[in-house]
Amino acid sequence: xxxxxxxxxxxxxxxxxxxxxxxxxxxxxxxxxxxxxxxxxxxxxxxxxxxxxxxxxxxxxxxxxxxxxxxxxxxxxxxxxxxxxxxxxxxxxxxxxxxxxxxxxxxxxxxxxxxxxxxxxxxxxxxxxxxxxxxxxxxxxxxxxxxxxxxxxxxxxxxxxxxxxxxxxxxxxxxxxxxxxxxxxxxxxxxxxxxxxxxxxxxxxxxxxxxxxxxxxxxxxxxxxxxxxxxxxxxxxxxxxxxxxxxxxxxxxxxxxxxxxxxxxxxxxxxxxxxxxxxxxxxxxxxxxxxxxxxxxxxxxxxxxxxxxxxxxxxxxxxxxxxxxxxxxxxxxxxxxxxxxxxxxxxxxxxxxxxxxxxxxxxxxxxxxxxxxxxxxxx
Amino acid sequence: xxxxxxxxxxxxxxxxxxxxxxxxxxxxxxxxxxxxxxxxxxxxxxxxxxxxxxxxxxxxxxxxxxxxxxxxxxxxxxxxxxxxxxxxxxxxxxxxxxxxxxxxxxxxxxxxxxxxxxxxxxxxxxxxxxxxxxxxxxxxxxxxxxxxxxxxxxxxxxxxxxxxxxxxxxxxxxxxxxxxxxxxxxxxxxxxxxxxxxxxxxxxxxxxxxxxxxxxxxxxxxxxxxxxxxxxxxxxxxxxxxxxxxxxxxxxxxxxxx
Numbered sequence: 001x002x003x004x005x006x007x008x009x010x011x012x013x014x015x016x017x018x019x020x021x022x023x024x025x026x027x028x029x030x031x032x033x034x035x036x037x038x039x040x041x042x043x044x045x046x047x048x049x050x051x052x053x054x055x056x057x058x059x060x061x062x063x064x065x066x067x068x069x070x071x072x073x074x075x076x077x078x079x080x081x082x083x084x085x086x087x088x089x090x091x092x093x094x095x096x097x098x099x100x101x102x103x104x105x106x107x108x109x110x111x112x113x114x115x116x117x118x119x120x121x122x123x124x125x126x127x128x129x130x131x132x133x134x135x136x137x138x139x140x141x142x143x144x145x146x147x148x149x150x151x152x153x154x155x156x157x158x159x160x161x162x163x164x165x166x167x168x169x170x171x172x173x174x175x176x177x178x179x180x181x182x183x184x185x186x187x188x189x190x191x192x193x194x195x196x197x198x199x200x201x202x203x204x205x206x207x208x209x210x211x212x213x214x215x216x217x218x219x220x221x222x223x224x225x226x227x228x229x230x231x232x233x234x235x236x237x238x239x240x241x242x243x244x245x246x247x248x249x250x251x252x253x254x255x256x257x258x259x260x261x262x263x264x265x266x267x268x269x270x271x272x273x274x275x276x277x278x279x280x281x282x283x284x285x286x287x288x289x290x291x292x293x294x295x296x297x298x299x300x301x302x303x304x305x306x307x308x309x310x311x312x313x314x315x316x317x318x319x320x321x322x323x324x325x326x327x328x329x330x331x332x333x334x335x336x337x338x339x340x341x342x343x344x345x346x347x348x349x350x351x352x353x354x355x356x357x358x359x360x361x362x363x364x365x366x367x368x369x370x371x372x373x374x375x376x377x378x379x
Numbered sequence: 380x381x382x383x384x385x386x387x388x389x390x391x392x393x394x395x396x397x398x399x400x401x402x403x404x405x406x407x408x409x410x411x412x413x414x415x416x417x418x419x420x421x422x423x424x425x426x427x428x429x430x431x432x433x434x435x436x437x438x439x440x441x442x443x444x445x446x447x448x449x450x451x452x453x454x455x456x457x458x459x460x461x462x463x464x465x466x467x468x469x470x471x472x473x474x475x476x477x478x479x480x481x482x483x484x485x486x487x488x489x490x491x492x493x494x495x496x497x498x499x500x501x502x503x504x505x506x507x508x509x510x511x512x513x514x515x516x517x518x519x520x521x522x523x524x525x526x527x528x529x530x531x532x533x534x535x536x537x538x539x540x541x542x543x544x545x546x547x548x549x550x551x552x553x554x555x556x557x558x559x560x561x562x563x564x565x566x567x568x569x570x571x572x573x574x575x576x577x578x579x580x581x582x583x584x585x586x587x588x589x590x591x592x593x594x595x596x597x598x599x600x601x602x603x604x605x606x607x608x609x610x611x612x613x614x615x616x617x618x619x620x621x622x623x624x625x626x627x628x629x630x631x632x633x634x635x636x637x
Binding site: 102 | 504509537
């Protein structure tokens, strides 16, 4: 770099009360530029200054940053009622500066960040929480009304949609449901085998796997898998439809988004879940069977007979009922969060996260309630 | 046109989606520091051509060169270096919704310059002031109106002082006054920054205001039907279709009533 291309800024007093800023060199794409502070200092040092002018005869290149810095100088000078003369600046810079000043800053535009007090924040959180609960029940009410309309054969629900969602939630989920439940069955059998073999009771692995699977693990695992897979998909889809104003478009045609979008998803989920649960139970027991027959001193017939004896019909049905209820919860939370989504890409992401979080929490919490109820009713 | 004055050259470009050919044999030259308008009916492939020009979709045949340097013929690294000299205003502004306006404009500055943060902040303020959005630095795109979003998108497109600016339907969704202001701003940008500007539009008022040169893409023949200054095309083009387009159908109406 030659000396003449180094960006430079000198401030001098041309005549009493008039400052002249000499700008020279190439100001384009440099990493460091002379600080505008020089101008500020000069202005502070000379309180009698009435005008500022620029001399740019030796300026060889400039870009937006130059204009930004000059604009900043002008702002400083204006703040002190000093007259700024543009005529020494390059033609392009003058025009850009005029463009900048064409629209004055809106007085109320600037954001003021006020530190809110602790109590205020607590209060706002409480109100938000309360509104969240209200939203939950409003949605529940809307869904029930939609269901009532469906039963009276007045719902605007297309069965084509139901079948399509059933395809997505059922057959297309078989792979992941099979893999996870097979591994869970395997793990249960392993954990049980380690202890039971010490008592010579390795045949009871069949009881352990069978009962644990049909009563708890089959439906819980399937519920959680579908929450991550389908609940998230519901939330993302409805959220994106909201961003694209597709939901508003439904409303302007007098179509209820709840009946048209939410109802088919809930119906499809409730219809598919029992099948997925039975499938999950069978696969999980097959996992336990594999471990027992291959690693323990248990024959194939023994294991199967023991499993059939161990599993009671009411336990099996309980698992399916729970699974169906979990499916309803997943569809409910997924659709709820999707419908509550904001209108931006980030909001759709948040809606999806919230759908999965509330779906899984709801599954686990309701499973606890089921356990207490079953204990009280001796099921 | 002198070869040194040519900033963009499109050579026998063809675009296709799979077996479906959108356009073929499109050639054009854009002069440095001029405003070039790509016009045409809906579905004639204007936006597809733009996607090829800004590097989003490779052409099925042909090439584009910027300042004499091949764009699609070069490797990805060279292409990325060329793309950095572009500024693109998308039809829906495409602001990043999780960032404030200031952060939207600052992101390319932070990535590609080594300027200190204070200077970047001043540049962000300047760009927003240029599009009439002073004071809206801390707003999120969802909190401002469509017209403001469009202008903020323009501010972001200008962030790195691009040599070439691309506009996809800049006046779509703006009221007539805003749309006229935007045209003035485009002219100012050409004059002050010396940028070469490519605009895809079918807004006649702005075509006649801003265009130095233009080309008309035809959906029927799937190639360029006419090239030249729009006012001259309107008054002197022998092709009735072009004159009909440029007079909002009045030319054709006159033809039938006479």
